[in-house]
Amino acid sequence: MAKVLVIDDDRMICDALMELIRNIGHEADYASTVQEGLEKNLSEEFDVVFLDIRLPDGNGLDILPQLRELPIPPEVIILTGLGDPDGAELAIRNGAWDYLQKPLSPKKILLPLQRVLKYRDTLRNEGNNQFSLKRCGIVGSGPAITHALERLGAAAHSDASLLLTGETGTGKELFARALHENSKRSRGPFVIVDCASIPANLLESTLFGHVKGAFTGADRSSCGLVLEAHGGTLFLDEIGEMPLPLQKKLLRVLQERKYRQVGGSQEVSSNFRLVAATHRDLNEMVQKDLFRNDLLYRLGAMTINLPVLRDRKEDLGELTQHFARYICEKNSIPPKKFSDDFMEVLARYDWPGNIRELVNVLENAMISAYGHTELFANHLPERTRIAMLKHDLVSNDDSYFNTGLAEIQTEQCATLPSYKEYRGHVLEQADKSYFTRLMEASCWDIERACTISGLRKSRVYDQLKQYGIEKE
DSSP: OOEEEEEOSSSSHHHHHHHHHHHHTTTEEEEEHHHHHHHHHHHHHSSEEEEEEEETTTGGGGHHHHTTSSSSSOOOEESSSSSSSSHHHHHHHHTTSSESSOOOOOOHHHHHHHHHHHHHHHHHHHHGSSOOOOOOOOOSSSSHHHHHHHHHHHTTTTTOOOOEESSTSSHHHHHHHHHHHHHHTTTOOOOETTTTTTHHHHHHHHHHOOOOTTSSSSSSSSSHHHHHTTEEEEEEGGGGGGGGGHHHHHHHHHHHHHHBBBBBBBBBEOOOOEEEEESSSSHHHHHHTTSHHHHHHHHTTEEEEOOOOOGGGGGHHHHHHHHHHHHHHHOOOOOOEEOOHHHHHHHSSOOOTHHHHHHHHHHHHHHHHHTEEOGGHHHHOHHHHHHHHHHHHHHHHHHHHHHHHHHHHHHTOOOOHHHHHHHHHHHHHHHHHHHHHHHHHHHOOOOHHHHHHHHHHHHHHHEEEEEEEOOO
């Protein structure tokens, strides 16, 4: 017998779903808000959660990551009255089992429910039979990276092509290598091809090889990297950069596992598994005729979207410690500790370059603080602190407007102030916030604060005095 929770603010829907669930022999309960639903999941173990998106106290999608963090997370079936493709994509990426649009018929509910319960039974029966995944350097234990690793474990059991998507620096090559090491091809070669770094006119011969004399400069034959990957895994990084004519040839290779080398007349065969990666939107490229639709179908037999660092900041401490050990060993640097303000700046920064940027920032900071045992925020590169400060100020622009107006309205019994009063109030709040953050970012170094702000020392001192900004 399974336990099912319905989270919906429509009591009629809750009653109908609970009756349907109980009629097929399972337990059912309901919650009418996001908070109540989360509390029930924390206190009880549910197999399935039917989750409405629009709830009185928030968006149901917001608690998906928290549900996935539970020791035994439930399978979530999303309910919505609106057909929202972006919402559906977000739900699936966050681990939802299905996405159902209201109105709901018994048939529409029963089919996914029966399937998900069968899946839960399978998980229970398999129990400890699941193999231990070799992480191969993948660090983190938050819900986003855990979900990606679960997908990797499932992909490792098959021999199907895999597409890795995500921003630059999220670790696509690391995931490709981990897939290879956890697959039945682990004893074979792992061959990397960076499609973005090889000139288009050389990419074909690099991949498929060439015979002697096939073109000017081909003074000897080359077997090509596709043949080198025989029995193993071929990793095509940045496949979105591959020219269209070469995409057609790659598609045929994936279909038939045979091809001709450049200038050759005989067919060559290679048995390899393809893992491709890109930071580009291949679906958008298909719409613009920059990427072949049929090749995209072949590549995407399985797809893993790697999470960006700004969405997995709960892993920052673990990542920082891991890379710090690596950097110390590589550069023969004594071990370092990290101050609270150092870690605070890392947590506030948005990391547009993801893991790759984090490694570079840490290496820069640790080398610049070679003789220090503990790193502080002022050891971080100036560009990182400046970028973090500017982002904070830009992101708070709207809040200055809204909170500033709200405060004045409350003080004046909800009467709208004059433009001059409002403008003065908002600018005063903005200035105070700016100079407070400026001094934090510059670690209370006046020279550095002047460099960042472009102001004279006298102006900085005046502002600090005016707003009573002092170092704690």
